[in-house]
Amino acid sequence: MTAPAIPTRTPAAQLPPGTGRAAWLFLAPALSLIFIFFFLPVLASLLLSLTDFDIYAIADPSATRFVGLRNYGRLLQTPEFWQALRNTLYFALAGGPLTIALSLGAALLLNAKLTRFKTVFRTIYFIPFVTTLVAVSIVWRYLYHTRYGLLNYGLGYLGVEPIDWLGDPRWAMPAIILLAVWKNFGYNMLIFIAGLQSIPSELYDAAEIDGAGPVRRFFNVTLPLLGPTMLFVGVVTMIGYFQLFAEPYVMTMGGPLRATTSVVLLMYEEGFRWWRMGYAAAIAFVLFLVILIATLIQFRLQRERA
Amino acid sequence: MTAPRRELIVSIVLHTVLVLGAIVALMPMAWMLSASVMPTGEATAYPPRFFPSRVTLEHYEQLFTRLDLGRYLLNSAFLAFTVTATSLVINSMAGYAFAKLRFRGRDRTFRLLSLGLVLPVQVAMLPLFLLMKQLGLVNTYWGVIIPGMASIFGIFLIRQYALSIPDDMLDAARIDGASELTIYWKVVVPGILPILATLAIWTFLATWNDFMWPLIVLSDAAHYTLPVALANLSGEHVQDTELMMAGSVLTVLPVLAVFLFLQRYYIQGIMAGSVKG
Incomplete structure (x- = not known):
């Protein structure tokens, strides 16, 4: 969970006898x-993807036969795959920033001087x-119920018409995002609190003397100094969100109209339901390539900001 | 406006927001608990009600008598305890070696290992299943235990903490003639107890809550863990809201208890681990 510190090199002459073994x-x-x-399984996975390994x-x-890149070719021509990729990106790119923003907000509130019962x-x-x-996915499935769910009932007081959260292709993914934000913001919040506490208070005092208000202090002191924390939180959240599986498996089975089928759910169905393992x-x-690219982009963005 | 008065208003707004947030955070759990003790049909009444008209434990009774959830509870507990115990030993030995022992290839091995942190576990799952099948471990507890016994994250966490053990302490023990194993057991383990507690809680929660791999490797109902059994039940008993809520309570309660009793070690460990990075 932490960026590896740079290990110190020790000359071999200093090795006490026996410690190597x-x-x-x-x-x-x-x-x-x-x-x-x-x-080994990760490497085998690459090989497996070049074969027609199936139930037989x-x-x-x-x-099993070697089929080269045929699986990849077929994948790129399958609308279901593109939809799963779009759904996963939707979940990660909307849910991720939302989770992080809420985590940061909660961390700032909990770190405020006036806050009691922290x-x-x-x-x-x-x-x-x-x-x-x-x-909790099962619990939320009932909370989302169009007629008996507490969510629609509460929204009704605000004059919102009942929403078919899990039955409407437009609302199913937002519903899953809402659940994920609720479930995950607490972890990032802890990391942000730790990051906020490591910012020396003299910096805030100096900014205040210079006449910076709370908003300017946030953008000029807090946010830049949170850079490494932000990178960590961003990468961990995104990698986690690209692996979306249990929520749609339990709540929607990927529906309605495949609107919540994620890449991992598709992999599960193809691999472990239909046994098309290649x-x-x-x-x-x-999926791995997508995660790798997204991680590299975040590192690049962080370096440009710094 | 005077400064104290302004401070009071800010404080009221601040705490109102915090309390509202707390209500939102706890509401789904509270409703789950409440609906689990409602008489059948009451959780799907209109208008929806938050509190039961009378408290009944019939759904819990049904879970244990008719649906065999006690067995899944035991399965989950056994797996979580076993994985936690073995992984603590294995990860702490490796984390300590990376932090404090000098040997050729240490940095290179560690860098290679850290590559694994960006590899999603799902990439390994298909061949892992075939490997488990070859080894005859599909549908056994070992199928869940073995892949959980070592974790890159765990090794990182331990290493980070073990770096702070003073070398002098280890060297003093060596001069006294202590074996490396004795040093690990008598000097290192007591020195890293706080982070071991963190890792223990983390591993316990992760193993208990894990879903996808147990779903894949445990196809026979007798071996199901609670989350797998619950997901299965929710397909058959989708109409029995109160029953499903009782099952959810039973699944969540143990991890919630572990967290609430041991949160001091858990939260501090997570925060410490992230800052040093």
């Missing part, structure tokens, strides 16, 4: 597990983050 023994369980059950191949792996509020705001996603591996790899 001891170190590798300490590392062996973790590294072999991570290699066998994570890195599960029974008899020798039936730890109580902090705990309450963090509670949604520790809850079980599947369980094709599904290609979907997984495209």
Whole structure:
């Protein structure tokens, strides 16, 4: 969760006898597990995506054929894939900034000098983050009910007509975004509070002496100094949001009209429901590329700001 | 306007917003709890009601008698405890080695490992499933436990914290003739207890709440974890709102309890881990 610090190099002459071997023994369980059950499957995934591995191949792996980039070609011609990619981008690009903005707002309020009961509020705001996603997705499904749901009932008092949250293709994704924002803002809020507390108060005092009001202090002191925190929060939130799966699986099964089918849900369906594993591996790899590009863009933006 | 008066107004506005936020944060949980003890049909009455007309535990009873949720509760608890215990040992050994032991290839290995942080786990899932199938671990608890036993995130968290252990302390133990394993157990582990607590809570919550991998690797109902069982139930019992809410309470309550009792270690660890980076 943290950016790796730059490790210090130690000349080999300083090595106490035996620590090298001891170190590798300490590392062996973790590294072999991570290699066998994570890195190796990731590499295998790339190979798998170049084959036509399907339900017959599960029974008899020798039936698998190498098909080159055909899975990728088919993927790019499939409207379902493009829709899943659009849905995922919608979720990440609308939900991500919304979550981060709310997290920052909550962190600023909790960090204000006048605020009392800080730890109580902090705990309450963090509670949604520790809850079980599947369980709260089910709860929200009922809260979103067109007729019996509390949300529409509450909105009714404000004169809003009942919204078919999960049954209307236009509203289903916003509904899932709302749930995700509620569930996740508490985590980023904690990170922002930690970032805010690390800003020396002399900087604010100096800005105040220079006549900067609260708004200018926020834009000229707080925001620039939060840069590294912002990058961390942005990258972690985005990587998480690109992996959208449980919410649509539980709440909408990807519908209505596939409006909430995410890339991971599509991969799950292709790979583990229809057992088209070669094709599904290609979907997984495209997801990885998208995440990689989005991460690089964020690093680039951060460097330009700095 | 005088300064104290202005401060009072700002304070009132500030706390009003905070209280409203708290209500929004807690409302879904509160309704879940309330609906779980409503008599059948009351959660789908119009106009919707927030409090039950009378409290009944029949839905909880039904979960345990007819729907076997006790079994899934045990499955989830067993898996979460096992993964937490094993991963603490494995990740702390590796994190300590990266932080404090000197060996050839340390920096390169660590950099390689950090690449894994941007790889989404879903990319590994298809071949991982086939590997598990080859090993005969599909539909066993091991299928969930083994991939959870080591985590790059856990190693990072421990390493970051272990960097602050003074080298003199370790060297003193070495001069006294302590073996590397003794040093790890007697010097390092006591020194990193706070971050071990954080990682333990983090791993417990993550394993308990995990959905996609258990859904894939556990196809036989006897091995289901609570979230998988709950998702399955919600398909069949979509009309039984009160029953589903009782099931949700049962799933969320254990993690909520763990968090509320141990939040001091958890929150501080997360905040400390992020600042140093």
